[in-house]
Amino acid sequence: MKNTLLIKNIGILQTPTGSFSHKGEKQGENVKLKDAALLIEDGIIKEICEEGKLPEGAENADTVIDAEGRLVTPGLVEGHTHLVFGGYRQNEIPMKLKGATYLDILNAGEVFWIQ
Structure with missing residues (x-):
């Protein structure tokens, strides 16, 4: 059985481009999506929507987090990283x-x- 998480009402979803690590100037490239939502299935992002739309299957998510218009961005993994x-x-x-x-x-x- 799959575990699903829906994060909705994201004011701005800011994320790097692509699905792999970049080098050089490409590290600074990112996407900002307004009024976004994302659906995570077994720890993997399955779908991202913007402009108030919800991903397909959102109504069946096991866990729902309402971001209440806040910024959502990937976590900083290395313990001494500066934004x-x-x-x-x-x-x-x-x-x-x-x-x-x-x-x-x-x-x-x-x-x-x-x-």
Whole structure:
């Protein structure tokens, strides 16, 4: 017997493109679907709908989660992952070891900001 999960009323479903890991700039490509729903069967996403539509078989789902208009996005697996890349920080560690504060590092131009 299959176990099904329906997540409905998703304000924005943001997910990477494709069904495999990407390298380089392709890692930043993603899709944003508004007013979405998705049906998961035995841990595998079976169908994704948007614009308020529900997947086929949604009415028979074992478990239903109402996202109440919230964002749904894949989880971050690696324990030290940041949602926003702020630049490389390899020069920061030697400065910190010499007692520099983060303000000192910022003033030295060692922190890169993406706007």
